[in-house]
Amino acid sequence: MSDLAKDAASMAKGSAGLRGAPHHTAKPLHDFKAASHDLSALGALGSLLKATGDIRDGMNTLSALTESLSEEWNAEAKLLGEVSDAFDLLDVLLSAAARAKKG
Template sequence: MSDLKKDAESLHKAASALNKVDDHTRKPLHDFKAASHDMSAFGALGSLMGAKDDIQDGMDTIAKLTGSLHKEWEAEAKFMGDVSDAFDLLDILLTSAARAKKG
């Protein structure tokens, strides 16, 4: 029964950490999105090669995918939290059943 409690605590901790990913990536993602429309770092080379639009499109796609990952991670964290809660409940039920059986 204590294994369920440890598993529940571990899942809860992992879910909390996963929920914080957005906090750590919000500013870098914002900066990345802003940079996707500033091709000055490439100078004339980007424009001469006709790559500017491709680079912007690629960076926009990466930013959108990151947003999708955040949603996926949020859903995964919720699921992990739900499983953690279920383990806690199961641990309580098993402990109660064991006590009732003994006593």
């Protein structure tokens, strides 16, 4: 197996891994978002410190950042897949050119 083929296989594997990452964060993210709407655990302390709104805003920001990270993972996975495909094609073309040169 040529180095290009090994690199392509490695990139394809990495791409598949990145595509699967958001599946592992979907339920925890959903639960986290739901918890941001029920901050009763803060009790009177949250109301006294007027922290409930700040905590809710922070949780919403973290949720949005996590969603952005998932989008970034998908974009990276797509790019890795495209580079992997290009390496596969280049490997085939180089092999064909070497065979044509030999004979």
